[in-house]
Amino acid sequence: MAPIPTPPAEPHDNPDAYVGLEQGRAERLAREKGWSTVRSLPPGAIITMEYRSGRLNFEVKDGRVARSWKG
Incomplete structure (x- = not known):
């Protein structure tokens, strides 16, 4: 069985x-x-919510x- x-x-x-x-600057700082994963989106972008x-x-x-949020 494969590991989880x-x-x-x-x-x-x-x-x-x-x-x-x-x-x-924000993207570089977040990666540091x-x-x-760092995802930049325009206002009102349609995204998945997982x-x-x-x-x-x-x-x-x-x-x-x-605005900034986890996940």
């Missing part, structure tokens, strides 16, 4: 800390802090992070 995969770890990080940062451990989402408006 281990989901990526979530860093101990506050998503609210990225709000207001320039998109590129250990997020395995929770993925290790993923940080950014809603980007005018080149800056307007």
Whole structure:
């Protein structure tokens, strides 16, 4: 039987800390802090709602992070 995969770890990080940062800077910082996936989306983007451990989402408006959340 194959082993059960281990989901990526979530860093101990506050998503609210990225709000207001320039998109590129926020993405680099999130990866440096250990997020395995960083996803930047335009406001109102249609996305799936499954929770993925290790993923940080950014809603980007005018080149800056307007909202940030895990999963």
